[in-house]
Every structure is written in C-alpha cells, then in structure tokens.
Amino acid sequence: MYDSASDKPCVVLVPDGPNVIEHYDRLIELLTPHLRVVCFDMPGFGHSLPSPSYEHSLNQGAAAVLGVLDGLNIKSTTLAFSCANGFYALRAAQIAPDRILHLVLSQTPSLTAMHRWVDRIIPWPLKTPVVGQIVGWLFQKKAANKWYNVALPKATRAQPFQDKALNALNNGACFCLAGVVQGLCREHEESLSNVTTPITVIWGTKDRSHKPTDPNSLCKSVPHAEVVQFQDCGHFPDVEQPERYAEILLERIAKAVKNHHVQTDDPAI
Template structure:
C-alpha cells in the first residue's frame, strides 16, 4: 500500500478527537450508503472522486459561462430543480453536494476546514475541465468559495454568496444555535448522525419565514435522508469553529452578497459583517426570504446571478 505523506501530515497536525470524528463520519456515511443505496451515478448525476471524498454532481452540459451551485444542507441537489433550468437558459450549471452532505461521502481525512472545502471545489472544476466559473454558494459553503477564490484567482470569475456572514459572526451564530454536545469531537459526530433526520427537518422551522410553507423543503430532504443522504452537521460546525478570526483573506474578484431578511436563525447576525473582509462587495437584500433566498425566490435569484455572470464575463 502506498504511503500517503499528505494525509499523514494532516493526521499529525489534527487533534486526535478531530481525526476520530472525521473517520466516524466517513464510516457512518459509507455504511448507510451500502445499506440504502441512494445517490448512485445515473444519466442525470455523476460521482466524482475528490481529495475530500466522493462527490455527487449534476452538470447541465449546456453552452455558456459556468455557474457552480452548492446546496446548504440539509438541502440537496434535488432542491434546485426550480433554479437550475432558469440559470440554464444562458449558463452551464454545475450543482454538487459538499462531502458530508446530500449523497457526497466524505473521506476519513476530510475535516470541513477552509482548505479542505476549497480543494474539493477546485477538484470538481478540474474533473469537469472548467477553466473559469462563477461560484454561487450559500451560508458556510460561502467560506469555501472565498478560499477557492484566493487559492486559484484565475479560476473564479466572481462570487454570489447567500446568507454568508463573517467568520466571527458565524462563530457567534454557532454559540447561539448549535447545541454544545454537537461541538464535541466524536460525541457530536455520533449524536449528530443518529439525530440527523430530526435536526434536518426541524431546521426549516427556524430557517424559513413563518409565511413560507416548509413542507416541500422537508419532503425533499426527508426523501434524501431515507435513501441514505448525509447530514454531517457536527463535522462542518467543528471544522469551521476551528478556523480563527481573520482566516479569510481578501479576494479581488467581484462579489455579491445576498441576504434573506426574514431568516429567524440569523436575526442577530449583521448581514454586512463579511464586508470587513470584502469592503467592495455589494449587498442585495431579499427581505421577503429566509435562509434560502436562492430557493425561496428562484426567479429573482436567477436573474441576479445571470446579470452578475454576464458582468464577470465582460470583465
């Protein structure tokens, strides 16, 4: 067996609890996939091997500038059935779940760190031979988009980030919102896995406005979970909690911040906090939307993204 020096160095640097937690998530997700068989490769979806695990993705394969979408768990690719066709009118659309979410299985070394997540994004672009793309990510996934933009500035034309605050604001949100047991290595990974359906379906009550029917969101998420989808909440919470204040560097690419003003889970979060890192970023409010403005108002969001993509291409 070949010696993987990169993984060996990663294991040495990481605390033992972090190593064991990542391995537990990998084992649990693989075991569930074997038992339930969901998320297999098909005519509509591909399975791609990346540095962070096996990623399930959709590629419209249409002609045009590329837009990459990543669902904010517990949402999965299927939640984007309404948005993808709208963007596909003028763009090539790639949509994939990050490792540990949807039907993307994390490797035993994947820690949900900024570097790990950014590497997966760039691995997907490499696999699809996409030289340049606009990333339209949301919430914590926006941090991976930002890190990818700093690591490979020539590959990222621009960013559209929904519900992504600063690292410090995300830490404060975690302290307010995430139960302490989920923040404990190994214990949190195991507990989060066994409570994943309850946590996922309950999340929509806090994330969506009271006037929005959560049933369609819950139905898609529940169907995916029952088929073996991942929802490694503890893993991503712990991975990003370890990132220090100031971990995000400034990016040169144009960036649009979209903020759902009716997101009760972020009612104490400053929607402008990421401007500490991105002072030139524009902020556009979707006051009628909650945590998922890209899904709650797919029509308006698609028009915004298409306008920004055209501007990114022109620049």
C-alpha cells in the same frame, strides 16, 4: 452531481445542507438556457460521503471545489454558494483567483459572525469532536426537519423543503452538521481578508436563526462585497425566490464574463 454540460459561461451551485440538489430544480431550470450549470453536494452533505480524513477545513473545502472544476475541465466559473459553503468559495477564490470570476454568496456572514451563530443555535454536543458526529448521525432527520421551521419565514410552508431533505436522508444522504461546525470553528476571520474576486452577498432578512447577525458583516473582511437584501426570504434566498435570484445571478455573471474577456481576450469559459 448535475451538469448541463453546455459550452455557455459556467456557474457552480452547492446546496446548503440539509438542502440537496433536488431543492435546486427550479433554479437550474431557470439558468440552463443561459449558462452551463453544475450543482454538486459538498463532502458530508447530500450523497457526497466524506472520507475519514475530511475535517471540513477551509483548505479541504476549497480543494473539493477546485477538484470538481478540474474533473469537469472548467477553466473559469462563478461560484454561487450559501451559508457555510460560502467560506469554502472564498478560500477557492484565494487559491485560484484567475478561475473564479465572481462569488454570489447567500446568507454568508463573516466567520466571526458565523462563530456567534454557532454559539446561539448549535447544541453543545454537536460542537464536541466524536460526540457531535455520533449525535448528529443519530438525530440528523430530526435536526433537518426542525431546521426548516427556524430558517424559513413564518409565512413559508416548510413541508416541501422538509420532504425533499427527508427523502434524500431516507435514501442514504448525509447531513454532517457537526463536522462542518467543528471544522469552521477552528478557522479565523483574518484568513479570508485578502479575497479580490468580486462578491455579491444575498441576504434573507426573515431568517430567524440569523436575526442578530449583521447582513453586512462579511464586508469587514472583504470591503468590496455588495450586499443585496431579500426582505421576504429566510435562510435560502436562492431556492425560496429562484426567479429573483436567477435574475441577479445572470446579471452578475454577464458582467464578470465581459470583464474577464476584456482582461484576457480569451473567450473560453
């Protein structure tokens, strides 16, 4: 976990596996002069090993997020999550809307669209309980390495991303793709339909894995979501174009904090 531990407004970042905290070095560097930046790995990814009872459900993921906020005494924050982690952010905002000022979600479609993505992209063994966990563990390095070749634009060098991921995996990190796939495939889109927190979706249009996915699909569940497209990015707009991403994030947080102060007259963030 990384925590800049300042008294500035807070943003919480979560890497989208096989990305790890080290992939966020540049984004963290850009944000820390302006924000309290917290970056941690969700259970099952990076060096956050999941407990045997952790099934990657929406409720468990949200509890993990809110547990970090409690442990770090963060009263309110913006969550800047990506892909599948965005669903855990949405559930956290449902559970504690007074604590989540804004959601900035990269490459997070609707749950229905995510289920279709799983059907297209994920090999069937990974979708099978127990078998998927075994296969995923045996081939996690190979899967991580190949993933970047599909997720990034053809013009983007995959090796810098691969090197950081493989270095983490070689040093004990985990990539529980089967677990998160199985966990979220048990969830239903309707369960995320009443989120009221302001939402910005940042979508990389050159993500070949999501080529058939509608970038606006999340708006079917949360119509107030604003979608911003990065035409030169793939699956990781936050780390592919950190300067542009940071600019949008800082603008959204400034607005969210201002609105929060107006509503509560409470300067504590």
